[in-house]
Amino acid sequence: MKLFKFTLLAIGLGGSLVHSQGYSSECTDMSLIDSWLIGTCPTDDGTGEITSSVYLPNKIENSEGTLKWKIDGSYWSSCDDCELVDSGSTLQCYCDGTYASEDGTTTLNLETYIANYDGHLLSNLTGAITSIPTNSSYAVPTNFDVELELSSENNTCSVLGAYLTLNDPTDCYYLNLGVEYTWACGTSVDNEGWEIVGFAAEDCSGDAVATYTPSNVNTCLTFSTGVQAFSITPLWNAD
Numbered sequence: 199m200k201l202f203k204f205t206l207l208a209i210g211l212g213g214s215l216v217h218s219q220g221y222s223s224e225c226t227d228m229s230l231i232d233s234w235l236i237g238t239c240p241t242d243d244g245t246g247e248i249t250s251s252v253y254l255p256n257k258i259e260n261s262e263g264t265l266k267w268k269i270d271g272s273y274w275s276s277c278d279d280c281e282l283v284d285s286g287s288t289l290q291c292y293c294d295g296t297y298a299s300e301d302g303t304t305t306l307n308l309e310t311y312i313a314n315y316d317g318h319l320l321s322n323l324t325g326a327i328t329s330i331p332t333n334s335s336y337a338v339p340t341n342f343d344v345e346l347e348l349s350s351e352n353n354t355c356s357v358l359g360a361y362l363t364l365n366d367p368t369d370c371y372y373l374n375l376g377v378e379y380t381w382a383c384g385t386s387v388d389n390e391g392w393e394i395v396g397f398a399a400e401d402c403s404g405d406a407v408a409t410y411t412p413s414n415v416n417t418c419l420t421f422s423t424g425v426q427a428f429s430i431t432p433l434w435n436a437d
């Protein structure tokens with residue numbers, strides 16, 4: 199019996215990393231900004247701490263007025279007045295219901311699928327955490343909006359045709375204007391930590407045509423070929 203227990207424990211340790219304590223009891227400065235859960239958490243050895251973030255809309259949905267876990271749930275499109283309660287362990291929002299259920303205040307215990315893994319707040323909604331991400335050199339932004347100023351004419355951004363405000367991590371963003379068009383140049387503004395990659399193909403397949411990071415903010419990039427779509431990825435500690 200003892201041997202059996204030992205074997206199980208060894209498998210558990212080798213397979214996935216777990217933190218049993220709730221993050222709200224060990225992390226500090228918990229906040230909710232633009233649907234990002236942000237906190238500063240201690241590393242396992244207790245010598246350091248890391249500020250990291252979890253983007254909640256790609257993990258939670260509004261199901262007929264009730265917050266529930268769901269990949270790409272996008273609860274924010276039908277909920278308002280969201281805040282953290284219970285020391286940051288719980289998300290509370292006022293969410294739209296349906297004809298069968300009334301609008302109302304709803305809560306979700308975030309500690310069910312979010313925990314501190316060696317200093318990083320991570321969600322295991324899509325499966326057990328088996329490795330800890332590297333520490334980013336970018337701080338969690340104070341302003342999550344980044345603007346892309348684009349022109350469909352090859353004019354070194356002298357005249358612009360579109361101003362896109364982006365603030366969601368997105369594998370591929372294609373602005374469907376209902377007509378064929380491509381962007382020829384563009385500038386990123388107020389970029390505190392996003393990597394935005396432009397692609398010629400509408401589905402972001404193929405090689406990157408241009409890459410925006412905080413190091414080339416306010417710089418006009420002229421694209422070698424017309425760009426149709428962008429991937430939008432956080433560079434800071436984010437899940």
Ligand SMILES: *[C@@H]1O[C@H](CO)[C@@H](O)[C@H](O)[C@H]1NC(C)=O
Nearest residue numbers: 241245246247248317332333
């Ligand atoms: C990440 O940062 C924490 C806190 O500063 C530190 O304890 C840890 O060693 C760092 N990890 C790596 C892989 O650099």
Ligand SMILES: *[C@@H]1O[C@H](CO)[C@@H](O)[C@H](O)[C@H]1NC(C)=O
Nearest residue numbers: 309310311312313322325326
């Ligand atoms: C996710 O982590 C929690 C603890 O935070 C654990 O109870 C649960 O079993 C984990 N789920 C998965 C799918 O790994």
Ligand SMILES: *[C@@H]1O[C@H](CO)[C@@H](O)[C@H](O)[C@H]1NC(C)=O
Nearest residue numbers: 352381382420421422423424
């Ligand atoms: C824009 O002009 C530059 C310089 O002439 C050229 O290298 C580039 O291919 C042009 N881009 C597009 C999308 O036509």
